[in-house]
Amino acid sequence: MTTSILNELKTAVIEGDSEKSIEFAKKALESNIPPLDAITKGLAKGVKEVGDSFSAGEVFLVELVMAGDAMKAGMSVLLPVIKESKTEITSAGKVMIGTVAGDIHSIGKDIVSTLLEADGFEVLNVGEDVSSEAFVEKVKEHKPDVLGLSSLLTATMPAQKDVIEKLKEAGLRGDIKVIIGGAPTTQEWSDEIEADGWAGDAVDAVRLVKKLVGT
Amino acid sequence: MYKILSRGEILAVHTAAMEVLERVGVVIQHDKALKVLADAGAIVDDKTKAVKIPEYLLQDALQKSPRRHKLMARDPKYNLIIGDGESYFTNAFGAHYTIDLETGERRLSTIKDLEEFTLLADYFPTVDYIKPHILPQDVPKTIWEQEMALAMFKSAEKHLSLVALTPEGWRDVIEMAKIYAGGEEEFIKKSSIIDTGFNNVPPLKYTKEIIDMILECAKYKIPFDISTGLLSSASGPVTLAGTIVQGIAENHAIVVLTQLMGPGTPIMWGSCATIMDQRFGTAAYGSPENGLIHAAFCQMAHYYGLPYYGAAGVIDSKVPDQQAAYENMMNALIATMSGADVVHDAVYGIVEAGVTASYEMFAISNDICGAIKRVSKGINITPETLAVDLIATVGHDKNHLNSPDALRFTKKHLLNEQWHPLISNRTSRPEWEKRGSKTIEEVAREKTKEILSTHKIEPLDKGMETAMRKIIKAREKKTKSS
Numbered sequence: 001m002t003t004s005i006l007n008e009l010k011t012a013v014i015e016g017d018s019e020k021s022i023e024f025a026k027k028a029l030e031s032n033i034p035p036l037d038a039i040t041k042g043l044a045k046g047v048k049e050v051g052d053s054f055s056a057g058e059v060f061l062v063e064l065v066m067a068g069d070a071m072k073a074g075m076s077v078l079l080p081v082i083k084e085s086k087t088e089i090t091s092a093g094k095v096m097i098g099t100v101a102g103d104i105h106s107i108g109k110d111i112v113s114t115l116l117e118a119d120g121f122e123v124l125n126v127g128e129d130v131s132s133e134a135f136v137e138k139v140k141e142h143k144p145d146v147l148g149l150s151s152l153l154t155a156t157m158p159a160q161k162d163v164i165e166k167l168k169e170a171g172l173r174g175d176i177k178v179i180i181g182g183a184p185t186t187q188e189w190s191d192e193i194e195a196d197g198w199a200g201d202a203v204d205a206v207r208l209v210k211k212l213v214g215t
Numbered sequence: 216m217y218k219i220l221s222r223g224e225i226l227a228v229h230t231a232a233m234e235v236l237e238r239v240g241v242v243i244q245h246d247k248a249l250k251v252l253a254d255a256g257a258i259v260d261d262k263t264k265a266v267k268i269p270e271y272l273l274q275d276a277l278q279k280s281p282r283r284h285k286l287m288a289r290d291p292k293y294n295l296i297i298g299d300g301e302s303y304f305t306n307a308f309g310a311h312y313t314i315d316l317e318t319g320e321r322r323l324s325t326i327k328d329l330e331e332f333t334l335l336a337d338y339f340p341t342v343d344y345i346k347p348h349i350l351p352q353d354v355p356k357t358i359w360e361q362e363m364a365l366a367m368f369k370s371a372e373k374h375l376s377l378v379a380l381t382p383e384g385w386r387d388v389i390e391m392a393k394i395y396a397g398g399e400e401e402f403i404k405k406s407s408i409i410d411t412g413f414n415n416v417p418p419l420k421y422t423k424e425i426i427d428m429i430l431e432c433a434k435y436k437i438p439f440d441i442s443t444g445l446l447s448s449a450s451g452p453v454t455l456a457g458t459i460v461q462g463i464a465e466n467h468a469i470v471v472l473t474q475l476m477g478p479g480t481p482i483m484w485g486s487c488a489t490i491m492d493q494r495f496g497t498a499a500y501g502s503p504e505n506g507l508i509h510a511a512f513c514q515m516a517h518y519y520g521l522p523y524y525g526a527a528g529v530i531d532s533k534v535p536d537q538q539a540a541y542e543n544m545m546n547a548l549i550a551t552m553s554g555a556d557v558v559h560d561a562v563y564g565i566v567e568a569g570v571t572a573s574y575e576m577f578a579i580s581n582d583i584c585g586a587i588k589r590v591s592k593g594i595n596i597t598p599e600t601l602a603v604d605l606i607a608t609v610g611h612d613k614n615h616l617n618s619p620d621a622l623r624f625t626k627k628h629l630l631n632e633q634w635h636p637l638i639s640n641r642t643s644r645p646e647w648e649k650r651g652s653k654t655i656e657e658v659a660r661e662k663t664k665e666i667l668s669t670h671k672i673e674p675l676d677k678g679m680e681t682a683m684r685k686i687i688k689a690r691e692k693k694t695k696s697s
Contacts, residue, residue, distance in 0.1 A: 060493035062448065102424065104244075104416050107449050111496045155380040155424065158356055183570075186311060188323055188352065202496055 002033055006042040009074060013046025016066025018073035025077035035078040036087060043078075044120060047071045051118025055203045061111065068114045091122040093213040096138060097148035098126035100159035105152035108182060111202045112148065119206055132159065132166040139172055145213050148205070149195075151182040160185070161193040177212040181205055217552040219510040225518050228456065228511070232463035233270045240267035241419045241468035245426035251475050265419075266468065273467055276474035282520050284438055284481035286344055287408045289395075290372035290673070295343055297438075297483060298522040302551045302591055303343035304561035304584055305376065306336045307529070308412075309350045310572035314534075316663060321571055323352040326366050328572060331667055332564060333370035335577055338670040341562050341584035344374035346412075348564060349572055357694040360384035361687045364391050368683070369675045379411040382427040387690055389431065391683045403435070407481065410438040412524075412559075414487055415465045417445035429469060433477030440524040440559070441469045442485035446498050447508075449491040455504060459511045462488050470521070483557055485524030486512045500529035500568050501542025506549030513553040522556035528563045528580070535576035535656055539566055543576075544583045551591050561587070578659035582636040589634035600628070638662050 005028050012020035021043065028038040050067040053059040082089060095116050099109055106128050113125045126138055139147060147167075149160045160180050167173040177196040180189070190198035196212060199205035220228065240258075242265050243249055249266060253259040258267040283298030295303055313324045332348035347363055354362045361384060364377045368391070377392070379385040392409045396402040413429060415421050432439045443462035445451035451461045466484050473480050488508055492499040499505070509525040516523035528547030532538035547561040562584045564577025608620045615621040638658045640647055651657075 057494045061491070061496050062493055102422070104420060104422060107446070108496075153380075154350060154356075154359075184311060184350070186323065186352070 001031060005031060005033060006038065006045075009038060009042030010046035010049070012074065013043050013067050013070045014050055016063055016070050018066075018070045021070040021074035022077055025074040029077070029081060035081045035085075036089065038078055039075065039089070043071045043074045047118045048120070051115055054115070054118075055206075064118065065114055068117055071117070089122075092120040093145040093209070094122045094124070094142070095146045095148060095209060096124045096126060096142060096144035097150070098130040098135065099128040099150040099152070100156050100163060101129060101131045102159060103151055103153050103156040104128045105150070105182075108152065108202070109148070109150040112150075112181065112199075112205045115202050115206050116209060119210070121209065132163045135163045136166050136170050136172065139167065139176060140170070144176060146177045146179060146209050148209075149178065149180045151180070151185060154184045157182075157184060157189065160189075160195070164193055164195060179205070179208055179212070216554055217510055217549065218514060219507065219553070220514050225514060228459055228463070228515060229518065231456075231460040232467070232515075233273075235419075235460055235464040236268045236273070236467060237270065238267070239419065239464070240265040241421065241465060242266075243421050243426060243468065243472070244423045245421070248426050248430070248472055248476075252472060255471075255475055257471075268468060268471055272471050276467075276471040277519055277521070279474040279478040280470055280521055281479060281481045283522065285407055286374045286410060286438065287405050288344070288372060288374040289408075293344070293373040295374060297481070298556050302555050302588075303557050304341050304547075304588070305344055305346045305557065305559045306332070306339075306342050306348050306577070307560050307563045307565040307569070307572075308346045308348070308526075309378070309569055310348065310565045311350055311352060312567075312571040313349065314566075314571060314573045314575070316574045316660065324349045324572060325353045326351040326362060329363060329366045330370045331574075332572060332577065333367050334670060334672070335564070335574070335663065335666060336562070337371035337373055337672055338666050339562060339577070339581040341581050341588060342373065344376060345371050346376045346559065347378045350378075355691075358384075358687050358690050361387045361391065361683075361690060364388045365680070365683050365687065368395055369680070370672070372672050374408075374410075376410045376412065379413070379428045382424055382431070383690070385411070385428045385431055387686055389435065389437070390686050394679050394682045394686075406435045406437045410440070410481075410483075412440040412442065412483075412485075413469075414442055414444035415469075417443060417450035417465065418461060419465055421468070426472070429473060430476055433473050433480045436477055436480045438481035438483065440483035440485045440557070441466050442487040442524060442526060445488045446491040447489070447504065448493055449496075451488065455507055455511070458488055458508060459515065462486055462508075462512065463515060482521065483524035484516045484519070484521040485526065485557070485559070487526040488512075489529075497531075498568060499531060500526075501531040501538070501546070503545065505529070506546040509546065509550040509555065510553040513550065513555050516556075517554065523554070524557040524559055525550040525553075525555045526560045527551075527555065527558050528561040528584075529568055530563050530566050530576070531568050533567050533571070535566055535573045535579055535659070539576060540579060540583065543580050544587070547584060548587050548590065551587050574663045575656050575659040578638055578663050579655055582639045585634055585636060595631065 008024040054064045113123045116123050151157050179197045180195045187198045197208045199208045249259045286295045313328045329349035336342040336345040367375050393402040396408045443465045447458045451458045489500045489505045509527045513523040527550035528543045530539045530542045543563050550558045563580045566573050
């Protein structure tokens with residue numbers, strides 16, 4: 001029974017079926033499966049499989065995003081119960097990601113978020129056109145392991161540098177790894193502004209984050 | 216000519232695009248622009264900054280938007296009339312990296328690369344006007360557009376399209392263009408001595424900075440291209456039909472705004488849209504869907520009476536190889552055969568979709584585009600070219616190499632009838648072997664080096680250069696003190 005429910009949770013995610021994910025998350029609770037197990041042995045397994053297949057070029061982005069949504073749907077049932085029981089969820093690490101001030105591009109950053117979630121990271125996607133000050137405030141508040149700064153415009157690249165400088169001024173730079181990305185950015189720009197790394201695509205970004213948090 | 220949409224389909228696309236403009240609207244993050252649009256009759260949501268534009272506003276704007284306009288060059292023999300029925304080609308835009316001509320290594324692009332690619336574009340007959348081929352990485356970002364403009368002013372006599380990235384930078388470039396035109400008054404008369412281009416942020420959004428720069432163009436009637444940058448299945452619908460509909464709405468918002476602010480400002484109505492490859496999350500420009508999108512957009516532009524500007528010919532391949540050549544040929548050819556007024560990115564001296572400049576690819580693409588231009592010219596049918604009398608004279612016993620009449624006829628018509636590539640190989644095999652059995656990439660490299668060392672242009676007036684330098688220095692000082 002337990003195995004079959006866990007398998008159904010995994011399948012629901014792989015199929016990108018949010019309704020099924022919610023249905024079996026509820027069944028898991030009814031059958032007294034520990035909610036953490038429902039996540040790690042069910043939902044997360046599914047999303048990991050889809051994420052790995054995407055990295056190998058074997059499934060489409062639309063399937064990856066839908067798998068991510070199905071996982072979140074199942075989690076919405078399981079998380080309140082976990083919080084009540086005051087159990088800690090262990091994630092691979094906490095990543096905050098956003099697009100810098102003056103730039104409202106979202107797609108690249110959202111793909112990176114989805115892939116990171118598929119790999120077990122807790123991702124705080126803070127949106128677009130985020131000012132340097134807001135980044136600093138949010139870093140203070142959420143204490144992520146890694147901060148990802150996206151810029152799709154040559155004109156907004158200097159804002160990536162600005163965030164890093166503001167983090168230094170606030171004395172927070174030592175506590176987190178800062179990575180950058182976006183079409184006009186380069187490894188050389190990353191070195192120049194003293195970021196901890198640059199990635200040229202979403203799969204590479206996940207590799208970079210894993211390297212930086214040492215998983 | 217290739218016409219992909221039927222009359223009924225054109226109307227269906229138009230109706231759908233109008234519904235998007237009127238029901239969904241376009242976000243314009245610029246209060247002054249929103250006020251102008253609201254005063255004209257558009258419905259503005261002050262909170263979301265979305266503006267819904269009724270069709271009559273568009274029709275008014277289309278009346279004011281030129282069907283054809285001139286692009287002027289330093290040397291007037293290179294002046295062009297966009298919208299005169301020809302397809303004009305530009306080079307590629309904006310590489311951050313360059314494959315070094317000497318070492319073959321991929322390295323960061325420099326201002327010297329920009330000068331060299333601009334000089335090559337001046338030389339290659341397929342390039343009708345010149346785009347900023349390189350975004351140099353060895354120049355401070357605060358004076359980026361200005362240094363790029365100067366490098367281009369110095370390196371070509373053809374019409375130049377300059378880069379507008381920030382409102383301050385663009386205003387400086389306009390000041391430099393005034394010097395280039397021979398003074399403020401001269402510039403007012405011939406502000407089409409430069410042009411520029413803009414993309415939106417899909418779906419259906421424009422930032423404040425882009426609108427600021429567009430308003431600056433409207434003020435001086437500087438021509439610009441407005442091109443939707445949507446990616447099908449990411450920032451726009453997966454269906455190509457839906458892609459066209461959204462792109463039209465995005466472009467039209469700017470046509471309306473521009474013609475309200477500066478009636479008669481020339482707009483090249485365009486598309487940089489393509490599909491996203493769902494396997495990798497990357498933009499796929501060398502895809503057949505890209506060609507289809509251009510074909511449909513071009514027909515819609517002409518339905519609206521606007522010149523079409525298509526970024527067709529972009530290469531996804533990472534090196535100048537077989538994939539690069541077919542991608543470049545396929546979509547530049549489709550856009551040309553569809554009647555695009557400007558085929559931007561046709562002469563594509565870049566690989567990796569806009570990222571890495573390749574000198575070799577530029578020379579190869581010059582041959583590809585030469586062939587496309589020949590195809591576009593078609594077959595000239597006149598009583599003389601039908602050559603019945605000549606065929607009778609040559610008869611059955613002679614041929615066209617041993618009959619004096621035929622030889623004269625061939626000599627007269629040869630250059631009009633036959634196009635000759637610059638570097639593609641058509642020799643006999645023994646001759647090819649004698650010349651070193653070289654691949655086109657090797658020949659392209661040698662030819663490029665030769666052009667760079669021999670092609671000379673009239674140098675930019677020293678006084679002009681000094682005056683432009685002053686503008687750059689002033690900006691440097693201002694940014695340092697702030």
